[in-house]
Amino acid sequence: xxERNDLALVAHLMRRAGFGADKEELESLAxxxxxxxxxxxxxxxxxxxxxxTAVLLRYHPIALLPGATTxxxxxxxxxHMITTKRPLHExxxxxxxxxxxxxxxxxxNCDQMMxxxxxxxxxxxxxxxxxxxELAKNPAMIFWLDNNENHRDSVNxxxxxxxxxxxxxxxxxxxxxxxxxxxxxxxxxxxxxxxxRSPFGRFPWQFEYLEEDHDETEKTFLGHTGNFDGEDIIDxxxxxxxxxxxxxxxxxxxxxxxxxxxxxxxxxxxPDEDALATMVKAFEESxxxxxxxxxxxxxxxxxxxxxxxxxxxxxxxVVGTLRMIGxxxxxxxxxxxxxxxxxxxxxxxxxxxxxxxxxTGQEWINSGSLLARINYVADKVSDTSMPGIQSIIGHMKxxxxxxxxxxxxxxxxxxxxxxxxxxxxxxxxxHASAGGNLDWSDGRAAGQRVGxxxxxxxxTTEYQFG
Amino acid sequence: xxxxxxxxGRCWRYRQYIGRSNAMGAGFSQPITAAAGPSGAIYVGSRxxxxxxxxxxVRITKTxxxxxxxxEFGRGGEGSGEFVWLxxxxxxxxxxxxxxxxxxxxxxxxxxxxxxLTTWGEPPHTVERRNWDPAEPASAQTISLRDExxxxxxxxxxxxxxxAFDLEGNLLVVNxxxxxxxxxxxxxxxxxxxxVKGDGPGELDMPWGITVDNNGDVYxxxxxxxxxxxxxxxxxHLLTFGSEKRTGVSPDGSTxxxxxxxxxxxxxxxxxxxxxxxxxxxxGDVYxxxxxxxxLVIFDADTKPISVIRGDAHGLGxxxxxxxxxxxxxxxxxxxxxxxxAERYLRMPTSCVFDQVANRLIIVDTWRNRLQIYEKDRSYxxxxxxx
Numbered sequence: 106x107x108e109r110n111d112l113a114l115v116a117h118l119m120r121r122a123g124f125g126a127d128k129e130e131l132e133s134l135a136x137x138x139x140x141x142x143x144x145x146x147x148x149x150x151x152x153x154x155x156x157x158t159a160v161l162l163r164y165h166p167i168a169l170l171p172g173a174t175t176x177x178x179x180x181x182x183x184x185h186m187i188t189t190k191r192p193l194h195e196x197x198x199x200x201x202x203x204x205x206x207x208x209x210x211x212x213x214n215c216d217q218m219m220x221x222x223x224x225x226x227x228x229x230x231x232x233x234x235x236x237x238x239e240l241a242k243n244p245a246m247i248f249w250l251d252n253n254e255n256h257r258d259s260v261n262x263x264x265x266x267x268x269x270x271x272x273x274x275x276x277x278x279x280x281x282x283x284x285x286x287x288x289x290x291x292x293x294x295x296x297x298x299x300x301x302r303s304p305f306g307r308f309p310w311q312f313e314y315l316e317e318d319h320d321e322t323e324k325t326f327l328g329h330t331g332n333f334d335g336e337d338i339i340d341x342x343x344x345x346x347x348x349x350x351x352x353x354x355x356x357x358x359x360x361x362x363x364x365x366x367x368x369x370x371x372x373x374x375x376p377d378e379d380a381l382a383t384m385v386k387a388f389e390e391s392x393x394x395x396x397x398x399x400x401x402x403x404x405x406x407x408x409x410x411x412x413x414x415x416x417x418x419x420x421x422x423v424v425g426t427l428r429m430i431g432x433x434x435x436x437x438x439x440x441x442x443x444x445x446x447x448x449x450x451x452x453x454x455x456x457x458x459x460x461x462x463x464x465t466g467q468e469w470i471n472s473g474s475l476l477a478r479i480n481y482v483a484d485k486v487s488d489t490s491m492p493g494i495q496s497i498i499g500h501m502k503x504x505x506x507x508x509x510x511x512x513x514x515x516x517x518x519x520x521x522x523x524x525x526x527x528x529x530x531x532x533x534x535x536h537a538s539a540g541g542n543l544d545w546s547d548g549r550a551a552g553q554r555v556g557x558x559x560x561x562x563x564x565t566t567e568y569q570f571g
Numbered sequence: 572x573x574x575x576x577x578x579x580g581r582c583w584r585y586r587q588y589i590g591r592s593n594a595m596g597a598g599f600s601q602p603i604t605a606a607a608g609p610s611g612a613i614y615v616g617s618r619x620x621x622x623x624x625x626x627x628x629v630r631i632t633k634t635x636x637x638x639x640x641x642x643e644f645g646r647g648g649e650g651s652g653e654f655v656w657l658x659x660x661x662x663x664x665x666x667x668x669x670x671x672x673x674x675x676x677x678x679x680x681x682x683x684x685x686x687x688l689t690t691w692g693e694p695p696h697t698v699e700r701r702n703w704d705p706a707e708p709a710s711a712q713t714i715s716l717r718d719e720x721x722x723x724x725x726x727x728x729x730x731x732x733x734x735a736f737d738l739e740g741n742l743l744v745v746n747x748x749x750x751x752x753x754x755x756x757x758x759x760x761x762x763x764x765x766x767v768k769g770d771g772p773g774e775l776d777m778p779w780g781i782t783v784d785n786n787g788d789v790y791x792x793x794x795x796x797x798x799x800x801x802x803x804x805x806x807x808h809l810l811t812f813g814s815e816k817r818t819g820v821s822p823d824g825s826t827x828x829x830x831x832x833x834x835x836x837x838x839x840x841x842x843x844x845x846x847x848x849x850x851x852x853x854x855g856d857v858y859x860x861x862x863x864x865x866x867l868v869i870f871d872a873d874t875k876p877i878s879v880i881r882g883d884a885h886g887l888g889x890x891x892x893x894x895x896x897x898x899x900x901x902x903x904x905x906x907x908x909x910x911x912x913a914e915r916y917l918r919m920p921t922s923c924v925f926d927q928v929a930n931r932l933i934i935v936d937t938w939r940n941r942l943q944i945y946e947k948d949r950s951y952x953x954x955x956x957x958x
Contacts, residue, residue: 155824159845166601167620169827226823301904304591304894305939308913309831
């Protein structure tokens with residue numbers, strides 16, 4: 106049996122690098138070791154699937170080609186998050202969806218949003234430069250930022266601007282001329298004219314390079330001059346110190362601790378400049394290899410000591426809860442009902458509010474979303490018919506959980522070896538003590554008390570931060 | 572792209588497609604199954620979508636090779652004659668339509684005009700959800716699980732996914748979730764069963780489609796084992812079609828998005844990927860809907876793959892024409908498209924039927940909302956290559 110500190114640490118890792126794990130899995134991972142777990146997250150065995158794709162499509166064929174509607178794409182992705190054996194890859198897809206925010210509200214073709222997710226899974230842990238090239242060629246992104254309207258004789262700056270402002274360097278690190286020149290380099294990068302959605306459903310959009318529509322004349326970009334194409338621009342961008350800092354700060358904000366919102370990054374320092382410098386160094390020395398910077402980050406003391414310093418995103422709340430309660434491994438007809446849940450908490454997947462993506466941290470919380478988060482989790486974890494909750498109850502009985510203190514401690518362990526502040530813990534003890542010792546001769550009543558305790562814990566700051 | 576698919580001494584000529592995407596009336600919504608009757612009618616089951624409660628677009632559409640819309644019956648819901656997850660239709664000798672629902676675990680029977688005749692079938696006994704105290708009665712803690720943990724219960728339906736009548740007029744039902752093939756009378760009286768979960772010869776893993784040949788032998792699409800198995804009428808394993816290589820879905824989930832826009836799927840025909848259905852013609856040629864490979868593979872009776880159909884639909888059929896003619900933007904987009912050939916290809920076909928009366932192979936092209944139909948020519952002779 107691993108020490109509780111080891112278990113708490115690996116629980117922290119699995120919450121951040123994945124969507125949480127149950128007690129048995131955490132014990133197994135702690136036994137194999139923290140760094141070995143990091144390696145397995147970064148390089149999972151090839152046979153570990155991204156989720157039960159075939160099973161999902163067998164029972165919900167609509168989930169492959171949702172067309173204009175976003176809901177089937179949302180539950181498709183969430184089902185993959187719930188069933189994946191490669192949680193970091195799915196988490197990185199979510200990370201890039203935050204950074205390279207693309208929305209079906211404009212695309213009106215969720216099929217292409219799903220295809221973009223596949224691209225994030227495939228390239229999201231690879232080289233950042235390669236990812237940017239794929240992003241520039243991604244049909245959903247091209248349509249989202251109008252690069253199909255970016256012509257040699259009529260430049261559209263939308264993609265070129267966001268590439269610099271939101272996807273790589275951040276504001277204040279380039280000029281309006283650079284935006285113009287970058288945009289010129291991406292003229293001719295477009296979507297091939299394709300068959301329409303009717304009468305046989307959607308056909309895949311494909312990238313097309315139109316040489317005749319490309320501005321091949323000289324450009325001056327960030328001090329470099331040449332007949333640049335889009336890939337040349339990306340090569341210059343990734344070498345900028347501002348880019349390394351911007352991407353690593355995003356990683357820090359997503360995985361380690363809440364930062365101020367992105368627009369303030371030009372005026373506010375990082376919460377941990379030393380940590381950021383460590384990540385930037387790993388990023389640059391590896392030639393912008395995402396795996397290297399992730400490995401550096403997860404194995405660092407600043408990550409290990411960053412528990413409860415990041416408010417869970419709605420996707421983390423909902424998916425983590427569904428994984429914990431253990432249902433929906435089989436994609437029942439009501440699977441679609443999970444799709445809007447993250448939206449109720451302020452994060453409609455595949456439909457971010459703008460190309461800026463979502464504001465994170467305390468911006469996730471308002472009087473409505475806080476209630477939605479707490480009520481959602483409390484409702485689920487207090488349902489003692491759920492297999493994951495039954496498993497927790499079964500373990501508690503087998504482990505001889507008897508006193509109120511036992512109940513509180515065991516519940517905290519099963520929800521991820523949580524460590525509470527004294528005041529919160531005392532409040533839980535007051536509630537647990539009111540019921541006295543657990544009486545397992547009345548299994549139903551005992552189980553109900555476990556469910557109530559789990560629900561109470563779900564409302565704590567520590568659980569909502571994770 | 573060839574519109575003829577050739578193997579030694581025979582070929583399959585593309586004849587027509589029927590369909591378009593439509594939520595009701597002349598068209599289909601994720602068609603998942605089809606059956607052809609001696610009258611010439613084709614009954615097509617649309618799976619529909621279940622994203623917002625009970626299924627909105629599920630139905631059985633009756634049509635024919637003249638594209639006549641001859642009516643539709645069944646709808647979403649749990650009541651009589653309704654479906655949540657329609658999976659398969661099969662016709663008895665009177666052209667009554669037997670339809671399976673793999674969520675409600677029942678068989679619903681309609682006459683050929685869609686009049687509801689009867690419903691039969693029972694789900695497995697409600698299973699206690701691993702109650703933490705085995706000594707305690709389950710009562711409110713019970714729920715009917717929809718997974719393989721239930722275990723086989725004789726005569727119960729557990730995810731019925733495929734239907735076929737045998738030569739005696741009994742109905743074979745594929746229990747996908749407990750990997751059994753069960754035989755019932757037309758009225759639902761249990762007769763016998765075979766099969767067990769596993770990946771060895773004769774074992775099954777989430778089987779789906781089923782058919783019976785002219786000798787009474789039974790073919791089952793062994794979906795999660797990536798093969799088709801042939802059994803004697805009493806369930807003895809006879810043959811296996813497909814290499815059983817587990818290509819499955821790529822780790823990044825990309826497989827369902829691949830092979831969509833190119834004529835050739837670069838996968839060995841023997842390497843089936845989640846085959847969904849199987850059909851057999853009177854000569855013993857075997858047709859397999861190779862779902863994840865977006866194609867239909869034809870095997871000879873000795874399990875040798877002899878040809879592949881990638882799809883040949885083109886032009887605008889009468890139903891599709893109605894959609895395009897009222898939408899100038901769609902018409903213009905069709906003219907502008909640089910990849911019109913993509914319209915030909917099958918997209919994860921779910922079902923196939925060989926109609927021996929009309930000598931036609933019907934492929935249910937699920938994600939293209941249509942049927943692609945071929946006729947078999949048994950007198951084909953390969954011309955000289957230097958002709």
